[in-house]
Amino acid sequence: MALERTLSIVKPDGVQKNLIGEVYRRFEQAGLKIVAARMMHLSLAQAEGFYAVHRERPFFKDLTKYMSSGPVIVQVLEGENAVAKNRELMGATDPKKADKGTIRGDLAASIEENVAHGSDSAENAKIEIAYFFAAADICPRTR
Numbered sequence: 001m002a003l004e005r006t007l008s009i010v011k012p013d014g015v016q017k018n019l020i021g022e023v024y025r026r027f028e029q030a031g032l033k034i035v036a037a038r039m040m041h042l043s044l045a046q047a048e049g050f051y052a053v054h055r056e057r058p059f060f061k062d063l064t065k066y067m068s069s070g071p072v073i074v075q076v077l078e079g080e081n082a083v084a085k086n087r088e089l090m091g092a093t094d095p096k097k098a099d100k101g102t103i104r105g106d107l108a109a110s111i112e113e114n115v116a117h118g119s120d121s122a123e124n125a126k127i128e129i130a131y132f133f134a135a136a137d138i139c140p141r142t143r
């Protein structure tokens with residue numbers, strides 16, 4: 001199976017609760033390699049642009065306000081089946097429904113403040129990676 005890339009974000013609640021290391025540990029243990037990373041404090045406009053697919057949803061305003069409320073760390077993960085593997089590691093959107101052993105099941109406070117974002121398809125991963133990174137920012141791992 002070919003290597004795949006996905007876009008991951010440790011959301012403001014994850015950074016605030018000092019969970020960056022814990023989330024990265026889970027990626028690395030699962031064989032997902034970090035090939036680009038960047039800490040940033042999103043503006044409201046950047047959060048709105050990133051989550052534009054959800055602009056008609058009732059939670060859009062809250063979501064974008066929360067996503068711009070503090071620093072996040074954005075990373076590109078590379079590995080076999082990276083999109084699905086990252087979604088598996090994160091667990092269900094709502095931590096009440098997420099399995100134990102998943103990032104959200106173990107660490108998230110609510111359906112909104114749920115620690116991590118992960119692209120939901122290979123096609124969206126390409127769009128989301130390009131939203132934050134130039135091709136030259138990505139450092140393919142040879143070992």
Ligand code: RTP
Pocket residue numbers: 059063092093111112113114116117118119120
């Ligand atoms: P994400 O895009 O952040 O990886 O999360 P997801 O695919 O599991 O869930 P999605 O439906 O794409 O929703 C995006 C984010 O919006 C917030 N949300 N709030 N209040 C609510 O009912 C609600 N529903 C979703 C969450 O932060 C969710 O991760």
Ligand code: MG
Pocket residue numbers: 118120
């Ligand atoms: Mg989503």
